[in-house]
Amino acid sequence: xxxxxxxLILAAAMFCVGxxxxxxxxxxxxxxxxxxxxxxxxxxxxxxxxxxxxxxNIAGQxxxxxxxxxxxAEVAVGLALIIALYRRRNTIxxxxxxxxxx
Amino acid sequence: xxxxxxxxxxxxxxxxxxxxLVVLSLVLLFDAVWQDEQRRNLGWxxxxxxLVTLGLSLTVARPSxxxxxxxxxxxxxxxxxxxxxxxxxFGAAVTALLGMDTPNLGRRGEFYLLxxxxxxxxxxxxxxxxxxxxxxxxxxTTIPLYILAGFFYRDDKSTESGFKYLLFGAMTSAISLYGxxxxxxxxxxxxxxxxxxxxxxxxxxxxxxLVAMLLILIGFGFKIxxxxxxxxxxxxxxxxxxxxxxxxxxxxxxxxxxxxxxFFVVVFPGIExxxxxxxxxxxxxxxxxxxxxxxxxxxxxxxxxxxxxxHAGYALVGVxxxxxxxxxxxxxxxxxxxxxxLAAFGVAATFYRVVGSDEIAAxxxxxxxxxxxxxxxxxxxLSLAGMPPFAGFIAKIVVFAAAVEAGFVWLVVxxxxxxxxGLYYYLRVxxxxxxxxxxxxxxxxxxxPPYALxxxxxxxxxxxxxxLFAPFFGLGNLAALALF
Numbered sequence: 001x002x003x004x005x006x007x008l009i010l011a012a013a014m015f016c017v018g019x020x021x022x023x024x025x026x027x028x029x030x031x032x033x034x035x036x037x038x039x040x041x042x043x044x045x046x047x048x049x050x051x052x053x054x055x056x057n058i059a060g061q062x063x064x065x066x067x068x069x070x071x072x073a074e075v076a077v078g079l080a081l082i083i084a085l086y087r088r089r090n091t092i093x094x095x096x097x098x099x100x101x102x
Numbered sequence: 103x104x105x106x107x108x109x110x111x112x113x114x115x116x117x118x119x120x121x122x123l124v125v126l127s128l129v130l131l132f133d134a135v136w137q138d139e140q141r142r143n144l145g146w147x148x149x150x151x152x153l154v155t156l157g158l159s160l161t162v163a164r165p166s167x168x169x170x171x172x173x174x175x176x177x178x179x180x181x182x183x184x185x186x187x188x189x190x191x192f193g194a195a196v197t198a199l200l201g202m203d204t205p206n207l208g209r210r211g212e213f214y215l216l217x218x219x220x221x222x223x224x225x226x227x228x229x230x231x232x233x234x235x236x237x238x239x240x241x242x243t244t245i246p247l248y249i250l251a252g253f254f255y256r257d258d259k260s261t262e263s264g265f266k267y268l269l270f271g272a273m274t275s276a277i278s279l280y281g282x283x284x285x286x287x288x289x290x291x292x293x294x295x296x297x298x299x300x301x302x303x304x305x306x307x308x309x310x311x312l313v314a315m316l317l318i319l320i321g322f323g324f325k326i327x328x329x330x331x332x333x334x335x336x337x338x339x340x341x342x343x344x345x346x347x348x349x350x351x352x353x354x355x356x357x358x359x360x361x362x363x364x365f366f367v368v369v370f371p372g373i374e375x376x377x378x379x380x381x382x383x384x385x386x387x388x389x390x391x392x393x394x395x396x397x398x399x400x401x402x403x404x405x406x407x408x409x410x411x412x413h414a415g416y417a418l419v420g421v422x423x424x425x426x427x428x429x430x431x432x433x434x435x436x437x438x439x440x441x442x443x444l445a446a447f448g449v450a451a452t453f454y455r456v457v458g459s460d461e462i463a464a465x466x467x468x469x470x471x472x473x474x475x476x477x478x479x480x481x482x483x484l485s486l487a488g489m490p491p492f493a494g495f496i497a498k499i500v501v502f503a504a505a506v507e508a509g510f511v512w513l514v515v516x517x518x519x520x521x522x523x524g525l526y527y528y529l530r531v532x533x534x535x536x537x538x539x540x541x542x543x544x545x546x547x548x549x550x551p552p553y554a555l556x557x558x559x560x561x562x563x564x565x566x567x568x569x570l571f572a573p574f575f576g577l578g579n580l581a582a583l584a585l586f
Contacts, residue, residue, distance in 0.1 A: 018276070035272045049290070057290065059232075062234060070238065073245055077245055077268065081264045082265065084261045085262065085264075088257075097265060099259055101337070
């Protein structure tokens, strides 16, 4: 059987890729994609921990399902806000959205 | 801490939540039935509904002194949640009043609906005792707030504000969620008390727990806008509709604090000496950054945003103490701050509606144009600055007292020095209001009844809490006892 640590390393790597995407990408959609990657890394973590450490406790599965649902809600709101922004400014490049500063 | 077995009477504990859902459905219904002009009454409906909910949570949903874990450990029905509920419901009721006559906001059912949904999340945040419930409650609170911040979708600043809030909020919540999963992995449990006993068995290296703690602190730090996660606050407050900004800076922040206190006190007693130090440094940084950048602000909402960052720092000073007095002082501080800051944002909302400007320079001559409004501003700003006999004064004293008692004298010295810096920029605004003249002094400045009611309630609250503080301090003590 694949050891637990492999899953955790995969999740950590995916989380870092997502975080890098959020911090380094300029396009708002790409930033949202980065956040999705981070949430998926979280899900891998939860499911792996659940399966290997405490499979009779259903809470781990429930946790993963709820993370899905919330991630979907967050993206729906995020895309709506990005569309509203795009209509006003004709851009979704994060650096050009700088009306508010200091 | 054992989980109370299911019994139909546990539903009494969530009567306030159910009541909010009822109000929410009523708003949805009347939003469809009423025509444009009548929709303003949705504000009165929300206000009345929230007051009824407040009454219910004071009577029916009173917890026992020792608290109980209910719904399979998802919620903890205790006095901390009880006291904070009062704050959230009051804050939301006042925000509904402040929103009513705000153009493009008060006649939109969505505003009340989203605000109620967010308040619903806050009530659950106050009592959540399970990682799953906690995550769900935080997101239920925050996702409606993203929309509310970007509510004016035809306004450049508001859309930008909602966009920034969403990106920072989603990122930090993902980071703290990663921390949650690590805790789940260390202990195999999702219940906070279960995790605490899992960590207490000592099989988990301290370093791993520290990493999880720091990740979680990033998410919570975003909610309460402390350094280095504070940079979103000014941008979001400036762009968001003013009543929403007031709600964000008070109720939403208080919700962040209650989660922070419960989580850290319950889950991390084993690494207390580390996290108190981290939070002490964060508090010192937050106060200093907030106050010094506030000195340079020309926009009233940005000024209040930086001031609210500084106030989060002061409240954290009480968290650092991790004692009964410490938690008591934080709860008291949150209450005093909620009243005060809502009053300040209420003045800004009233003023903006007529004058159409948030610049501090535009407030020149306000004391002659509308003496009553200037007086409210005086009370609110002096209370923010920590002057007696207002609520802000007692709140600062108890927070600093708790930290001195816990041995954090250096932090209190920084806090007191910061209060002096704060005094300067609050008085600078009052100077503009009272000493500067302007040509518009003869123009009328209408204050509609909802604004007047909200401001009178808040000013009365500030003075009552500042003078007869004992019963409110007692409530704080009740809340603190629930954690220890």
